[in-house]
Amino acid sequence: MSAIDDLVTELSRLPTIGRKSALRLTYHLLKQPAEQSKRLAEVLATLVERVHPCERCYNLTEGTVCGVCADPRRDPALICVVEEASDIAAIERTGEFRGTYHVLGGRLSPLDGVGPEQLTVEALVRRVAAGGVREVIVATNPKLEGDATALYVQEQLAPARVTVSRIARGVPVGGDLEYADGVTIAQAFAARRAMT
Amino acid sequence: MSAIDDLVTELSRLPTIGRKSALRLTYHLLKQPAEQSKRLAEVLATLVERVHPCERCYNLTEGTVCGVCADPRRDPALICVVEEASDIAAIERTGEFRGTYHVLGGRLSPLDGVGPEQLTVEALVRRVAAGGVREVIVATNPKLEGDATALYVQEQLAPARVTVSRIARGVPVGGDLEYADGVTIAQAFAARRAMT
Numbered sequence: 001m002s003a004i005d006d007l008v009t010e011l012s013r014l015p016t017i018g019r020k021s022a023l024r025l026t027y028h029l030l031k032q033p034a035e036q037s038k039r040l041a042e043v044l045a046t047l048v049e050r051v052h053p054c055e056r057c058y059n060l061t062e063g064t065v066c067g068v069c070a071d072p073r074r075d076p077a078l079i080c081v082v083e084e085a086s087d088i089a090a091i092e093r094t095g096e097f098r099g100t101y102h103v104l105g106g107r108l109s110p111l112d113g114v115g116p117e118q119l120t121v122e123a124l125v126r127r128v129a130a131g132g133v134r135e136v137i138v139a140t141n142p143k144l145e146g147d148a149t150a151l152y153v154q155e156q157l158a159p160a161r162v163t164v165s166r167i168a169r170g171v172p173v174g175g176d177l178e179y180a181d182g183v184t185i186a187q188a189f190a191a192r193r194a195m196t
Numbered sequence: 197m198s199a200i201d202d203l204v205t206e207l208s209r210l211p212t213i214g215r216k217s218a219l220r221l222t223y224h225l226l227k228q229p230a231e232q233s234k235r236l237a238e239v240l241a242t243l244v245e246r247v248h249p250c251e252r253c254y255n256l257t258e259g260t261v262c263g264v265c266a267d268p269r270r271d272p273a274l275i276c277v278v279e280e281a282s283d284i285a286a287i288e289r290t291g292e293f294r295g296t297y298h299v300l301g302g303r304l305s306p307l308d309g310v311g312p313e314q315l316t317v318e319a320l321v322r323r324v325a326a327g328g329v330r331e332v333i334v335a336t337n338p339k340l341e342g343d344a345t346a347l348y349v350q351e352q353l354a355p356a357r358v359t360v361s362r363i364a365r366g367v368p369v370g371g372d373l374e375y376a377d378g379v380t381i382a383q384a385f386a387a388r389r390a391m392t
Contacts, residue, residue, distance in 0.1 A: 003243045003258055010236045015224055016217065027282040028211055030256055034244050040206040041241035047199045048233045051226055060226060062199055086223040
């Protein structure tokens with residue numbers, strides 16, 4: 001039954017889904033009405049075709065610039081730097097931040113072969129150098145690699161004479177920004193400190 | 197960003213996947229190479245199109261009859277009755293059972309609106325009535341509903357004068373057959389008892 005094995009194999013590649021979960025999901029997809037499973041396949045195919053990085057901040061979008069960058073009520077003088085586009089969703093849920101974003105696309109991690117050239121730091125430096133930016137808030141994850149990345153971003157922005165701040169460690173140390181609750185994230189934004 | 201929301205919604209409908217997991221998976225699907233995610237979509241679409249129930253035993257197959265029914269080395273005089281097609285995979289992994297199967301498509305559960313007419317018991321009775329069947333081994337899950345279903349199957353097969361047995365409770369009571377280990381399942385088969 002190769003079609004079943006194929007799907008189990010593909011699903012097993014996803015994070016947090018092992019072979020047994022993949023098998024269980026596959027049987028579920030076969031047991032539910034076919035239209036439902038077809039719709040999932042279509043929605044997934046559409047997603048991959050339509051969604052790409054915002055040309056300004058690298059957030060994910062279906063247009064040329066993302067919803068945040070296109071919103072005239074957002075303050076372009078304030079840039080929040082995050083590791084992944086998924087972190088934006090977590091920050092947006094708090095409704096506290098009215099600036100714009102910059103998605104690095106990861107964190108510095110020599111062991112995983114992620115160096116500065118894999119991240120969008122250069123594009124950030126260019127954005128800031130173009131002027132009109134008052135403050136850059138670095139909201140990388142409060143882990144070793146996130147800290148190293150924040151430091152690197154700060155160094156690269158040093159010549160630009162812009163305030164570079166880091167969100168306070170209200171976010172649980174060792175945790176993922178993605179899983180933090182809204183209140184914690186909001187407090188971390190309020191208690192941010194200038195990086196010296 | 198409707199394409200993202202669409203996929204998150206569709207993924208959240210799957211068992212054991214909540215909204216946060218769905219979001220995480222979606223971002224992973226966007227971060228990995230597009231070909232990889234496209235392949236998942238294709239494989240899923242193919243699955244739904246090609247896979248359907250075996251016309252003899254209701255196991256899942258891409259042909260008219262499933263691999264087990266089509267295999268001349270399998271004993272058609274011995275039928276193992278399971279709740280779901282996924283249970284067959286668990287039993288096949290033991291390599292101990294050389295008979296054929298019959299998939300009920302669920303278990304009797306009045307609270308969930310599952311009555312005898314939702315299951316394939318009638319088709320099983322017809323299969324047995326057609327002759328050539330020596331024994332029916334009922335391998336429904338060792339839970340209240342699985343027990344009720346086994347009893348119902350036994351009652352329906354009573355006029356057929358065929359041996360109806362139930363796999364021994366070597367399978368952990370209250371558990372799922374799908375998650376049992378091979379040795380336990382094999383022992384449960386060996387220690388099966390005639391239902392009286």
